[in-house]
Structures are given as C-alpha cells and as structure tokens.
Amino acid sequence: MRWRDQRQSDNIEDRRGMSGGRVAVGGGGLGIVILAIAIYMCGGDPSQLLQTSPPPSDVQAPSTASNRPAAADENRQFVGAIMGNLEDAWQQILPQQSRVRFQKANLVLFTGQVSSACGYASAATGPFYCPGDSKLYLDFAFFNELQREFKAPGDFAQAYVIAHEYGHHIQNLTGIMDKVQRAGQNNQLSVALELQADCYAGVWANFAAKQGRLETGDVEEAIRAAGAVGDDMIQKRTQGFVVPDSFTHGTAKQRVEYFAKGMQSGDMRQCQTFR
Numbered sequence: 001m002r003w004r005d006q007r008q009s010d011n012i013e014d015r016r017g018m019s020g021g022r023v024a025v026g027g028g029g030l031g032i033v034i035l036a037i038a039i040y041m042c043g044g045d046p047s048q049l050l051q052t053s054p055p056p057s058d059v060q061a062p063s064t065a066s067n068r069p070a071a072a073d074e075n076r077q078f079v080g081a082i083m084g085n086l087e088d089a090w091q092q093i094l095p096q097q098s099r100v101r102f103q104k105a106n107l108v109l110f111t112g113q114v115s116s117a118c119g120y121a122s123a124a125t126g127p128f129y130c131p132g133d134s135k136l137y138l139d140f141a142f143f144n145e146l147q148r149e150f151k152a153p154g155d156f157a158q159a160y161v162i163a164h165e166y167g168h169h170i171q172n173l174t175g176i177m178d179k180v181q182r183a184g185q186n187n188q189l190s191v192a193l194e195l196q197a198d199c200y201a202g203v204w205a206n207f208a209a210k211q212g213r214l215e216t217g218d219v220e221e222a223i224r225a226a227g228a229v230g231d232d233m234i235q236k237r238t239q240g241f242v243v244p245d246s247f248t249h250g251t252a253k254q255r256v257e258y259f260a261k262g263m264q265s266g267d268m269r270q271c272q273t274f275r
Contacts, residue, residue: 001156002213009083013108013135014076075140076109082159083107086166089207097268098174105169106135107162114139127161129168131177136165150228154221156214160201160259161225167200168193176274187248192273194249195258198226199271202262209263219263226259227252 087104094102108114113122117132123139130137146161147153171177171193180189205222208214227233230252235242249255261270 001159001208001215001218003078003081003085003155003159006081006213007084007088008077008080009087009104009107011083011087011104011106012076012080013106015108015110015114016140017111075143078155078158079107079109079138079162082162083166085208085211085213086163086204089204090166090170093203093207093266093268094170094173100174103134103173105129105166106133108135108137110137110139111141112139127165129165129172131168131172131181134169134172136162136169138162138165146225150225152221152225152228154217154224156218156221157225160205160222163201163204164197166204167197170200170268171196187246189274190248191250191254195254195273196271198250198255199258199262199273200268202259202264203266203268203271205259205263206266210266222259223256226255230255 091102094100108116111123113120114137116130116135116137118128118130121128121137123141126142126145127136127138129135142161143158146157168177176196177193180186180193183189201222205214205219229249231247231249232242232244232251235246250258258271258273
C-alpha cells in the first residue's frame with residue numbers, strides 16, 4: 001500500500017512503555033483472560049466482555065494517558081497514515097451516505113496491557129474498539145501474530161485490521177452498536193455486527209483504491225486476513241471441529257464476502273447485515 005505520503009493523523013495516543021500496573025491472574029481473573037484470548041483468536045471486538053467483567057481486585061491504576069511525541073518508528077508512522085486516510089474517507093462517506101455527522105476516533109497504542117472505558121485489557125485480547133470512549137486500542141505485537149499465527153502477512157492485511165475496528169466506530173456513530181448491546185448476548189447479532197464492520201472496512205478500501213493508494217496484491221492480503229479470522233477457520237485450527245451455534249464473527253466465506261461487497265460498491269447501504 002502506498003502510505004508514506006499520506007498525512008499523519010493527530011488522533012494517536014502513544015502509551016507504549018507506560019506502566020499499566022499489575023493484574024492478578026487467579027480465580028475469576030483467569031476466566032476473564034481465557035475469554036479474552038478466545039475473542040482475540042476470533043480477531044474481534046471484546047468490548048462486551050470488558051464491559052461486563054469488572055477489573056480484578058489486585059489492579060493498580062495505570063498512569064494518566066498522554067499524547068507524548070511519537071517515536072519515529074515504522075509501525076507508528078504506518079498506523080498514523082492509515083488513521084489519516086480513514087479519517088479522510090469517513091469524513092466524506094458518512095455524511096453523504098447516512099446523513100450522520102462524522103466524529104474522529106483516537107487510536108491508542110499500548111504494550112502489554114491497557115485501561116479503557118470498557119475496562120482493563122491485555123495484549124492477548126488483540127485490537128479492539130471501546131464505544132465508551134470512542135477509541136481503538138492496538139498493541140503492535142498483534143501484527144506479528146497476524147503474520148505468524150494467522151498466515152496473513154502484508155501491510156494491507158494490517159490496514160484491514162485497523163479499518164475493521166474503525167468500522168465499529170462508524171457503527172457507534174450511527175447507533176447500531178448501541179442497539180446491539182442493548183439487545184443483550186446474542187450470537188446472531190454479534191455476527192451481524194462484525195460482518196458489517198468487515199463491509200465498512202471494504203468501503204474504506206474502495207476509497208483508498210480510488211486514491212491510487214493500493215498496490216498489486218493488497219486486496220489479496222486483506223481477503224486472506226479476513227478469511228483467516230473466520231470462526232470456522234479458527235475453530236478448525238484450535239479444536240479440530242466446528243460449532244456453528246457458537247460463532248460470533250462469521251465464517252471465513254462470510255467475512256471475505258462482506259469485505260468484498262464493501263470494496264466493490266463503496267456503499268454503506270450494501271452493508272445491511274442485520275436484515
């Protein structure tokens with residue numbers, strides 16, 4: 001992906017290296033960690049778990065967030081460029097296609113563990129979006145996992161991950177996320193929410209393609225990543241069999257289908273997964 005000449009977003013909170021306190025792993029805390037890892041393996045948004053799970057009692061409050069000067073490292077520059085492009089895209093797309101006012105989200109970079117309005121999370125949770133503070137959270141270690149464990153290398157695969165989480169922000173702005181959360185635990189609604197975020201990631205990819213930012217192989221990288229985190233693929237790899245009733249993010253075929261639908265159309269109205 002051609003990203004080096006893209007403007008850098010100002011909405012990056014770099015908390016890497018900040019002390020996050022200690023989290024006791026024992027009793028109920030262990031169960032929370034196991035559930036978080038399961039959500040991470042599905043590549044999704046753990047905010048519902050974090051909202052319903054109080055932090056362990058042996059937790060020290062982390063240092064106050066700061067927008068300190070960004071380190072001049074490759075990953076930091078990459079995510080700053082992707083966030084800048086996502087902002088440019090949705091600044092145009094959202095009011096034009098849904099008549100909803102666009103508001104930017106912050107991306108929080110962290111290492112190890114982090115505190116959000118949705119609770120405490122460790123790096124094992126994977127990237128996530130918290131509707132409580134309208135922020136995306138990312139530990140760069142996940143990019144290594146994406147390549148090594150999910151066999152989905154490439155910068156556009158990484159961009160897809162960020163765009164998917166930004167899709168949850170768009171759902172928050174349009175009110176869809178609130179409706180799903182008020183409906184309670186429902187796997188079908190969870191799948192619909194995740195597939196729509198995949199579709200919105202595709203809508204952004206359509207915008208980036210029209211700007212001439214995509215290179216040969218980029219689309220294949222994103223499709224490979226979308227398919228790799230399908231519930232059926234995850235379950236086959238981790239337990240050897242598939243339990244469709246337990247799906248929360250959709251099958252590999254569905255995730256690829258909705259990303260492709262968004263990219264081909266560039267139209268949010270094609271992302272009606274709740275019908």
